[in-house]
Amino acid sequence: MKPFLPILPFLAKYPFLRVAGRFLEFEFGDLESILRSDDELVSSARELGVRIVEATLKGEKVPELENLKDLKEPFLCEECDVKDCVGRGGDLDRFRFCDYPVHSSEKYIKHLNIAKKFVLAYLFSKIAVSNLSEALRRKFAVRMARIYREMLEGESVGFLKVVVADFGINAKFVDGIFRVDVVDYLRGAVRIKAEEWKLVNRRLERGFVFLSKRELVRLLEEFLRDRLCERVEAGLKLEVKVEHESVDLDVKDLGIKAECYPPCMKKILSDLRNGMNVPHSARFAIAAFLLNIGMSVDDVVNVFRNAPDFDEDKTRYQVEHIAGRRGKGEEYICPSCDTMKSYGNCYADESCSNIKHPVRYYVRCVRSHSKRYSRE
Amino acid sequence: MEITRLFLIKKFGEYYANADLYIPKDLEKREFAFVPLEQFPDFVMHRHMAFSSDHELKTYLRSNVPAHAYYSTAYYSNPSAEMEEKGWMGADLIFDIDADHLPKRSLKAAKIEVLKLVKILEEDFGVDERCVEIVFSGRRGYHVHIYDERFRSLGSAERREIVDYLTLNSLKNPESRQMKRIARCIAKYVENAIKDGRIERMLEKENEAMKTILKTNLKVIAEGDFSLLPKEVFDRAYNLCLSRLAVHVDPPVTADIKRLIRLPNSLHGKTGLKVTPIPLDEFEDFDPLRDAVVFGDEMVKVRILKRVRVRLKGEEFRLTPGKGKVPEYLAVFLICRGVALYGH
Numbered sequence: 001m002k003p004f005l006p007i008l009p010f011l012a013k014y015p016f017l018r019v020a021g022r023f024l025e026f027e028f029g030d031l032e033s034i035l036r037s038d039d040e041l042v043s044s045a046r047e048l049g050v051r052i053v054e055a056t057l058k059g060e061k062v063p064e065l066e067n068l069k070d071l072k073e074p075f076l077c078e079e080c081d082v083k084d085c086v087g088r089g090g091d092l093d094r095f096r097f098c099d100y101p102v103h104s105s106e107k108y109i110k111h112l113n114i115a116k117k118f119v120l121a122y123l124f125s126k127i128a129v130s131n132l133s134e135a136l137r138r139k140f141a142v143r144m145a146r147i148y149r150e151m152l153e154g155e156s157v158g159f160l161k162v163v164v165a166d167f168g169i170n171a172k173f174v175d176g177i178f179r180v181d182v183v184d185y186l187r188g189a190v191r192i193k194a195e196e197w198k199l200v201n202r203r204l205e206r207g208f209v210f211l212s213k214r215e216l217v218r219l220l221e222e223f224l225r226d227r228l229c230e231r232v233e234a235g236l237k238l239e240v241k242v243e244h245e246s247v248d249l250d251v252k253d254l255g256i257k258a259e260c261y262p263p264c265m266k267k268i269l270s271d272l273r274n275g276m277n278v279p280h281s282a283r284f285a286i287a288a289f290l291l292n293i294g295m296s297v298d299d300v301v302n303v304f305r306n307a308p309d310f311d312e313d314k315t316r317y318q319v320e321h322i323a324g325r326r327g328k329g330e331e332y333i334c335p336s337c338d339t340m341k342s343y344g345n346c347y348a349d350e351s352c353s354n355i356k357h358p359v360r361y362y363v364r365c366v367r368s369h370s371k372r373y374s375r376e
Numbered sequence: 377m378e379i380t381r382l383f384l385i386k387k388f389g390e391y392y393a394n395a396d397l398y399i400p401k402d403l404e405k406r407e408f409a410f411v412p413l414e415q416f417p418d419f420v421m422h423r424h425m426a427f428s429s430d431h432e433l434k435t436y437l438r439s440n441v442p443a444h445a446y447y448s449t450a451y452y453s454n455p456s457a458e459m460e461e462k463g464w465m466g467a468d469l470i471f472d473i474d475a476d477h478l479p480k481r482s483l484k485a486a487k488i489e490v491l492k493l494v495k496i497l498e499e500d501f502g503v504d505e506r507c508v509e510i511v512f513s514g515r516r517g518y519h520v521h522i523y524d525e526r527f528r529s530l531g532s533a534e535r536r537e538i539v540d541y542l543t544l545n546s547l548k549n550p551e552s553r554q555m556k557r558i559a560r561c562i563a564k565y566v567e568n569a570i571k572d573g574r575i576e577r578m579l580e581k582e583n584e585a586m587k588t589i590l591k592t593n594l595k596v597i598a599e600g601d602f603s604l605l606p607k608e609v610f611d612r613a614y615n616l617c618l619s620r621l622a623v624h625v626d627p628p629v630t631a632d633i634k635r636l637i638r639l640p641n642s643l644h645g646k647t648g649l650k651v652t653p654i655p656l657d658e659f660e661d662f663d664p665l666r667d668a669v670v671f672g673d674e675m676v677k678v679r680i681l682k683r684v685r686v687r688l689k690g691e692e693f694r695l696t697p698g699k700g701k702v703p704e705y706l707a708v709f710l711i712c713r714g715v716a717l718y719g720h
Contacts, residue, residue, distance in 0.1 A: 182501055183526045186534040199537040201549035207502020207526075281628050327459065342536045342545060343627050 005098045006076035008111035010159060013068050013151055015122035016227055017166045019095060024119055026096060034120070035236055045117050046238070049124025053240050056143050057136060068118070069151055073111075076100055078158035091165040128238040130231040136242060141228035149221040153214060160216065167223045171216070172208075178216045179208035188222035193338075193356060251363055252294035260365035262358045263347045264340050265289050275306045281335075281343040283307075284322065285358075288334040291323045292359050334358050380711055381416045383718040387708055388413055388643055389441045391670055397434055398640040398653065400447050401523060404428045405465065407448035407455040409636050411645060413441050417714060423636075426456035443645025446636040449521075451528070459634070466528035469535065470637060471542075472629035474517035479619060483664055486517045493520055493623045494656070496542065500553060505656055512652040512664045514644025519637060536631045542623040550600040554621070561617035563598035566590055566609065578609050643670070648708035666690055671705035678707050678716045686710075 004011070004023050011020050028034045034042060048064060055062045085094040129137050152163065157173055164171045170181035182204060189197045203210040211219065261269070268286040271278050283304070290300045297319050304315045317326070324331035336357050340346040355361045400406050408425040421444075427433040437445070448455065449470050453463035471493060475486045490510055497503040507524040530538075540546060547554055569575040570591055579586055586606065590597075593604050602610055629635060638644065640653045649668040669689050680695045687693070688706055695702070695710075699720045702710070710716035 181526070183530065183534075186530060186537055190531075190533040190537055195546055195548050198540060198546050200541045200544060200547050200554055201552045203551060203553050204500045204541070205502075205553065206499070338533075339536065342540055342631070 002098050002100060002108050004095045004115070005100055005108060005111075006080070007095045007162070008108075008115040009071055009073035010075070010155075010162075011115040012111075012118040013071060014148060014163070015119040016148070016224065017163065019162075019166065020119045020122070022093060022096065023115065024123065027116060031234060034123070035234065041113075041116060042120060045120035046124045048117070048121040049126075050128050050238055050240060052121060052125045053128045053140060054242070056140055057240075057242050059143075064118075064121075065147065071114075072154070075156050075159040075162075077162075078156060091162070123232075124238060126228075126230075126232045127234045127236055128240050130234070131237055132240065132242070137229050137231070138225075141225045144228050145221045145224040148224055149217055152217045152220065157213065160213065163220060164216070167220065167227075169220075169223070178211045178213065179205075180211055180216065180219065182207050182209055185209040185211075185219065188219045191222050192218070251292060251359060254293065254363065254366045256293065256295055257362075257366055257369070260362050260369065261289075262352065262355070262361040263349050264345055265358060267347045268345070269303065272303060273306055275308055277308055279343070279345070282345045284332075285335050285340060285345060287319050287322050288332045289358050289362075291319070291331060292334050293362055297323055297325070377417070377717070380718040381413065384416060384443075384708070384711060385413045385441050387648075387671060387704070388443070389438070391643060392437045392441055395641060395670075397430065397437070398642075399430050399433070400639070401468075402451055403430065403433065405451040405453070405455060407450070407452060407462070407636070408433070408639075409446040410440065410442040411444040413443045413645070416443055416645070419444075424456050424458065437642075442642070445639040445642035447639050449635045449637050450633060464634065467633045467635075469522040469524070469527040469530070469538070470630060470635065471520040471522075472513075472517065472626040473520070473624065474513075474626055476516055477626055478624050483516070487659070487662075489624050490518050490520060490659070492621075493542065493625065496623060497522065500541075501538075508656065509640075510654050510656065510659055511638070511640045512649075512654060512662070512668050513638060514642075514649045514651040514668065515647050521637075530633075532631045532633050535633065536627070539625060539627045539630050542625055543627070544618055544622045547618075555600060557621050558614070558617050559600040559602075560598050561621060562602065562605075562610075562613045563594050565613040565616060566597060566605070567594055569609075569613075575609070578612060579606060580608065644712075646712050648705070648712045669705050671708050673703045673705070675701045676704050676707040676718070677701055677720045678710060678718060679720060680710065680716050682715045684710065684713075684715050 003026060004019075007017075007019055007023075011017065011023055014020075024034065028037070048062075052062050052065065080100055082099050084099055085097040088094060088097040129140050132140070152160065155163075160178075161171075161173065164178075164180075169184040171184070172179050182199070185202075186199065189199070195201060199209070265286055268278060268282045271282075272286070286303065287300055290303065291297070297316070300319050300323075301312065301316050304310055320326050322332045334357070335343075335345075337346060337348070337352070337355060340358065351365075352361060355364070404426065406426070407423070408427065409421055409423040410425070411419055411421050425436075427436065448467075450462075450467040451465040453465055455462060457463070473486050473489045473493065475481050475483050478485045478489065494505070494508055494510070497508065498505060503522055503524050507522055509521040509523065511519045511521065513519050541554065544554055544558075547558070549555060550559075566575070569578065570587060575587060575590070576583075589604060590609075597605065602614075605613070638651045640651050642651050643649070644651055648671065649664065650670045652662075652664070652668045654662045654667075665688050677699070678701070679699055680697050682697060684695050685693070686695075686706070686709065688709060693702070693706060707716065707718070711718060
């Protein structure tokens with residue numbers, strides 16, 4: 001028996017896999033005993049884990065991770081005929097029962113040690129990130145996910161299937177192409193903004209979306225970010241040295257500059273002014289937009305005064321709700337450009353290039369104006 | 377107004393006393409909302425109600441006869457709590473096809489949209505037809521409920537992607553299945569336009585050469601290469617095909633994961649028609665103005681307030697203001713529409 005043999009080199013490269021958790025348990029027992037251990041391996045992995053977080057947040061490379069990129073081992077399961085493991089454990093557990101016949105012990109031990117080191121380092125990275133702010137955790141997750149994606153692109157289809165199953169994604173590989181369950185596809189793809197990722201631009205048949213290997217890996221990157229962002233409760237604090245986060249200028253301090261409203265909002269305003277019946281989704285959008293940029297509830301209510309069905313009390317109630325003065329107490333955020341488009345409320349022109357959110361449009365416009373004035 | 381209200385409460389009450397109730401899946405996880413007839417014609421909604429059994433819901437409906445009855449498409453761990461404390465657990469995927477939002481505003485056009493929708497859901501989304509339920513909304517359209525558990529957990533953004541797929545919003549990629557459909561439609565359009573001579577009016581000047589080029593390249597066009605098409609022909613064909621192939625669902629309804637939707641088998645208080653679930657194999661023959669009528673033919677005294685023309689149960693009625701006698705089903709309809717009062 002050579003437990004975890006085929007997956008060992010991959011555990012070192014991809015320690016985020018759930019199988020890695022099984023591996024740690026098998027080798028070290030529970031989390032408690034790892035944290036209590038005074039093993040040399042554990043303490044050096046702890047140092048590496050923290051260093052990975054610090055370097056990643058600073059945008060620097062970690063030599064150990066760079067070296068891993070050259071670790072190119074075949075995925076042995078693809079050429080294995082024994083297959084006894086399959087009957088003994090599911091996707092997660094079968095690797096433990098590996099009985100692959102031709103493989104030297106030395107190589108096994110070598111891979112075993114590398115795997116231990118990096119899986120432990122990953123665990124400590126996760127513990128270290130868990131104490132950081134949401135924004136920093138996100139930053140770490142985004143950067144690490146990108147590194148993993150670049151490595152995954154070089155892996156075989158056989159191994160990618162393992163990763164896909166690890167994330168609970170329902171997919172099959174037919175005639176050189178991956179077919180991913182549309183529900184799983186949507187979960188990841190909605191966060192990728194490029195138009196080619198919109199479902200409408202995909203080949204979709206019988207509930208499955210067709211993806212090339214490269215595209216599949218890009219989709220996995222989205223799932224990865226979420227997993228990397230998750231916190232672990234370990235009852236342990238690891239100190240991470242990070243520079244202070246820059247604070248984004250509050251949009252509400254920019255003042256109200258009507259000339260900087262995006263075309264969609266200008267259109268809704270002019271329709272309202274002309275007494276046209278504006279759809280509910282557009283009314284919500286203009287109210288949220290104006291509140292987001294700092295307009296008062298009274299001024300926003302006035303915007304609706306010309307609507308054919310204007311009812312001051314109702315309007316005020318709704319505007320206050322959007323402003324977060326009622327209900328949950330949180331201000332609603334104006335819909336994104338995608339949402340505006342879906343509801344037929346988008347009137348983009350060339351001034352909207354690279355803009356994904358009406359409030360961003362406003363911020364960009366106000367800032368470029370103020371720069372121009374200050375230069376004059 | 378008082379006796380009109382009492383008449384409606386009596387009639388709706390009789391209906392609910394005998395009607396087969398529709399029990400949504402996982403009833404105890406749904407929020408219910410009702411607009412009581414007590415306040416007719418005012419529309420006052422009572423929300424955040426929950427029931428733990430069929431019997432409880434039935435008893436409630438019989439003692440508090442509603443003008444409108446709704447339930448949540450969402451499943452909640454605590455459906456009677458305030459919105460923020462409900463504990464969202466998922467929602468059925470739903471579509472609303474409203475005749476008033478269609479290029480051709482008719483119930484017939486709405487039916488065609490429903491059939492288009494069901495076909496795409498099956499062919500592209502792999503939805504099993506046993507998970508599809510079509511319901512006449514009781515007024516101007518149809519609701520399509522999808523009880524496929526895979527879709528339950530989808531958020532609003534994911535559902536909006538499904539809407540964009542159906543409405544062909546932001547369609548760009550020539551390799552996508554939707555664009556391939558468009559390409560076949562455009563080729564067919566060009567072929568027909570050549571046959572019946574419309575193509576000549578579309579091309580700016582007499583252009584035999586262009587006609588020949590198009591004729592011999594129909595296959596290329598059908599495969600998605602539109603480079604040969606003159607702009608004026610392409611624009612016209614593309615927009616026509618877009619409108620023909622898009623399924624005109626109402627986007628916010630599908631994207632809203634906390635929506636209230638009419639309870640099937642309840643009555644629509646603005647028409648008195650039954651919110652009718654229709655089995656797929658009977659959908660083609662379904663006529664809402666005949667099959668969703670639940671009240672009888674007994675003659676009822678009413679006071680008509682406005683000139684109206686209605687077709688109900690296959691009969692056309694032209695009514696003028698004043699006292700008259702009409703069949704009960706028509707009386708209920710007119711009263712609900714606000715164009716008649718009960719009694720003389």
